[in-house]
Amino acid sequence: MSKPRYWLIVPAAGSGQRMKADCPKQYLRLDHQYILDITLSRLLDNADFSGCVVAIRADDPWWPETAASSDARIESCAGGAERADSVLSALEALASRADDDDWVLVHDAARPCLHPNDLERLLTQLQDHPVGGLLATPVADTLKLVASDSNQVETTIDRRHLWRALTPQMFRCGALRMALKAAIASGYPVTDEASAMEYAGNVPCIVEGRPDNIKITVPADLALAGFILSRL
Numbered sequence: 067m068s069k070p071r072y073w074l075i076v077p078a079a080g081s082g083q084r085m086k087a088d089c090p091k092q093y094l095r096l097d098h099q100y101i102l103d104i105t106l107s108r109l110l111d112n113a114d115f116s117g118c119v120v121a122i123r124a125d126d127p128w129w130p131e132t133a134a135s136s137d138a139r140i141e142s143c144a145g146g147a148e149r150a151d152s153v154l155s156a157l158e159a160l161a162s163r164a165d166d167d168d169w170v171l172v173h174d175a176a177r178p179c180l181h182p183n184d185l186e187r188l189l190t191q192l193q194d195h196p197v198g199g200l201l202a203t204p205v206a207d208t209l210k211l212v213a214s215d216s217n218q219v220e221t222t223i224d225r226r227h228l229w230r231a232l233t234p235q236m237f238r239c240g241a242l243r244m245a246l247k248a249a250i251a252s253g254y255p256v257t258d259e260a261s262a263m264e265y266a267g268n269v270p271c272i273v274e275g276r277p278d279n280i281k282i283t284v285p286a287d288l289a290l291a292g293f294i295l296s297r298l
C-alpha cells in the first residue's frame with residue numbers, strides 16, 4: 067500500500083475587514099514581501115507537499131503580482147463567502163489528484179509566523195493518527211464571559227482545559243471534504259476544519275504549538291508579526 071501524500075491548502079479569499087487596510091491583509095507587505103508569499107514559503111520550504119491550492123477571491127487583482135502565482139507548485143482556485151467555503155472549494159480542486167486517504171494541511175494565509183518546528187511536530191505526531199488534528203496553544207489569560215450587548219462580566223470561565231486553535235490543521239482529504247460539505251449544508255458554524263470534523267463525530271488530536279503563530283487580524287498584529295518574523 068502506497069504511503070499517503072501530503073497536500074496544502076491556504077485559504078486567502080478573505081477581505082480583512084478587521085484589519086481596516088486598503089487591501090485584504092494577506093496582501094499587506096512585511097519586509098517588502100506579501101504576507102501571502104511569506105506564509106506559503108514557510109510551508110513549502112519546510113515540508114514536502116504534492117501540491118498546493120490557494121483559495122483567492124474571484125475578483126482578486128493582487129494575486130498575479132505575488133511570487134506564488136508564478137510558482138509551479140501552487141495553483142489558485144476561487145474561494146467562497148466564508149472561510150469554510152474557500153477550504154471546501156480548494157478540496158474540490160484537489161479531488162481529481164488527491165486520494166481520499168491522503169493528508170491535507172489547511173493553513174491561514176494570515177498566519178505567516180509558523181515555526182518550522184511546529185510544522186514538523188504536527189506532521190510527525192499525526193502521521194499515523196486515525197483522524198488528524200491541529201496545532202493549538204493553551205489559553206494563558208483569564209477568560210471572562212461578557213453579557214451580550216454589554217461590557218458587564220457575566221462569569222469567569224475555567225480555562226484549565228481551554229486551548230486556542232491555530233493552523234495548520236491536518237486531516238484526510240476525503241473525510242474533511244465530506245465533513246465540510248455536511249457541516250456547511252446544515253448551517254453549523256464552521257470556523258476551522260476541526261469543528262467540521264467534530265460535527266461529523268470525529269475526535270481531532272491537539273498538537274501543542276507556539277503562541278507566536280499569530281493570525282494577523284487587527285492593525286496591531288502587523289508590527290507584532292514583523293517582530294516575530296525577524297526573530298524566527
Ligand SMILES: Nc1ccn([C@@H]2O[C@H](COP(=O)(O)OP(=O)(O)OP(=O)(O)O)[C@@H](O)[C@H]2O)c(=O)n1
Pocket residue numbers: 076077078079080081082083084085090091092121145146147148149150152153174175176177281282283
Ligand atoms: N471567505 C473567506 C474568509 C476568510 N478566508 C481566509 O481565512 C483566513 C482566516 O480568516 P480571517 O482571519 O477571518 O480573514 P478575513 O475573513 O479576511 O478577516 P475579517 O474577518 O477581518 O474580514 C484568512 O487567511 C482569510 O484570507 C478565506 O479564504 N475565505
Ligand SMILES: C[C@](O)(CO)[C@H](O)COP(=O)(O)O
Pocket residue numbers: 149174230231232233257258259281
Ligand atoms: C482557523 C482559525 O485560524 C483557527 O483559530 C480561526 O478559526 C479562523 O477564524 P477567522 O474568523 O476565519 O479568522
